[in-house]
Amino acid sequence: MSIAQNIQDITTSISDTVTLVAVSKTKPVAAIQEAYDAGQRVFGENKIQEMVEKYEQLPKDIKWHMIGHLQSNKVKYMAHFVDLIHGVDSFKTLKEINKQAAKHQRVIRCLLQAKVAQEETKFGLPFSEIKNIFNSNELEDLKHVRIVGLMAMASFTANSTQVKNEFESVNSLFTSLQKKHTKLTTLSIGMSGDFQLAIEAGSNMIRVGSAIFGTR
Numbered sequence: 001m002s003i004a005q006n007i008q009d010i011t012t013s014i015s016d017t018v019t020l021v022a023v024s025k026t027k028p029v030a031a032i033q034e035a036y037d038a039g040q041r042v043f044g045e046n047k048i049q050e051m052v053e054k055y056e057q058l059p060k061d062i063k064w065h066m067i068g069h070l071q072s073n074k075v076k077y078m079a080h081f082v083d084l085i086h087g088v089d090s091f092k093t094l095k096e097i098n099k100q101a102a103k104h105q106r107v108i109r110c111l112l113q114a115k116v117a118q119e120e121t122k123f124g125l126p127f128s129e130i131k132n133i134f135n136s137n138e139l140e141d142l143k144h145v146r147i148v149g150l151m152a153m154a155s156f157t158a159n160s161t162q163v164k165n166e167f168e169s170v171n172s173l174f175t176s177l178q179k180k181h182t183k184l185t186t187l188s189i190g191m192s193g194d195f196q197l198a199i200e201a202g203s204n205m206i207r208v209g210s211a212i213f214g215t216r
């Protein structure tokens with residue numbers, strides 16, 4: 001199956017209120033160009049350096065999303081162009097993004113990464129810390145970042161009930177935060193293997209790699 005066909009199959013199977021992020025990490029520029037030519041405009045990468053190199057070679061109307069774990073010292077390399085940063089999991093990182101965005105007179109949109117998986121290895125903030133960030137007075141001083149929602153990764157398991165429960169728990173945090181913070185728009189959950197489950201649980205942004213570009 002071609003990249004174009006894969007994108008078409010996915011977009012026709014989801015509502016147009018769900019944003020498809022094509023996860024192009026490790027894939028060559030030619031593969032991204034193919035997806036671009038099929039109409040895809042939002043791409044996700046998990047390494048800043050790799051994203052910068054691709055940004056420089058590809059059309060400038062691409063929206064680049066950073067979906068990987070962030071190293072604060074590298075935020076400066078993407079601050080002039082990144083469209084959305086998914087994996088923010090500390091206040092320190094938020095402050096660094098704010099500082100770098102200010103240098104470019106930008107407001108960078110961010111998602112806080114919530115920890116829902118059972119596994120130790122998954123990054124993310126406990127729900128209590130997410131609430132603390134939203135309630136902190138310091139957040140208002142960060143004029144160059146805007147938290148627009150949450151991101152999470154479910155456990156890597158074949159147990160779909162567990163995955164569903166994890167997605168539903170982050171969705172319930174999201175909807176409860178939305179009551180007080182009406183500008184929250186985005187819930188980024190769901191990947192190649194579980195995006196249908198995620199959408200049923202409230203996702204409106206899915207991050208799909210291998211189902212578009214093939215295995216890595």
Ligand SMILES: *Cc1c(COP(=O)(O)O)cnc(C)c1O
Pocket residue numbers: 023025046067068153191192193207208209210211
């Ligand atoms: C790689 C990656 C994806 C895409 O995974 P697939 O299973 O290939 O769809 C989604 N989200 C994050 C954070 C990733 O690192």
